[in-house]
Amino acid sequence: QAQLVESGGGLVQAGGSLRLTCAASGRTFKDYSMAWFRQAPGKEREFVAHTSWIPGSTYYADSVKGRFTISRDNSKYTVYLQMNSLKPEDTAVYYCAQQWKPFYVSYARPDFYIWGQGTQVTVSS
Numbered sequence: 302q303a304q305l306v307e308s309g310g311g312l313v314q315a316g317g318s319l320r321l322t323c324a325a326s327g328r329t330f331k332d333y334s335m336a337w338f339r340q341a342p343g344k345e346r347e348f349v350a351h352t353s354w355i356p357g358s359t360y361y362a363d364s365v366k367g368r369f370t371i372s373r374d375n376s377k378y379t380v381y382l383q384m385n386s387l388k389p390e391d392t393a394v395y396y397c398a399q400q401w402k403p404f405y406v407s408y409a410r411p412d413f414y415i416w417g418q419g420t421q422v423t424v425s426s
Contacts, residue, residue, distance in 0.1 A: 303327035303415045305397045310420030313387055317424070321382040323397030323417055331375040332403035336413060337382045339393035339422075346396065346410060352380060353406050360408060365391075387424045394419040 309321040321337070334353045340346040350371035351360040359371050370383040380397060400407065401414035 303399065305399060305415055305417035307395065307397045307417040307420040310395060310422045312423045312425065315387060315389055315424055315426050317387050318383070318385045319387065319422060321384070321395055321397075321420060321422075323380045323382075325378045325380070325397075325399065325415075328399070328415075329403070330373075330378040334400040334406050335371075335373060335380040336398050336400075336408070337371060337380075338396045338398055338410065338413075339391075340396070340419075341390075341393040344393075348408050348410065349395070350382060351406075351408055354400075354404055355406070358406075384422070387422075389424050389426045392422060392424050394421050 304326050306324045313319055336351040337349040338346050339349050348362050352371045352373050368386045373380045396419045397417040398413035399415040
């Protein structure tokens with residue numbers, strides 16, 4: 302059974318950095334695109350960053366471009382989100398997600414089938 306487990310969230314001051322980790326299991330990891338989403342209180346879950354099954358292919362939301370970096374290690378079945386220059390508006394629960402089918406690229410939330418439990422990121426001003 303496919304499963305995703307996030308870790309690395311926490312409390313950080315504005316301007317600081319955090320690195321989130323998502324460990325995957327159950328499906329052939331290298332064949333699936335992965336993404337990070339986030340959800341702030343009272344808001345919809347929004348797309349943050351995407352790493353394709355195609356090596357080196359990534360995509361970011363405008364709000365995090367230049368500050369966040371998504372990467373993956375297929376040998377470890379792991380995807381990362383390095384977050385630098387954090388802002389209070391980055392405060393949210395961050396979710397790791399896996400695309401619903403292999404060799405597929407989409408940034409739309411309905412096209413992600415497996416979700417982690419989420420990890421809280423809080424940025425203080």
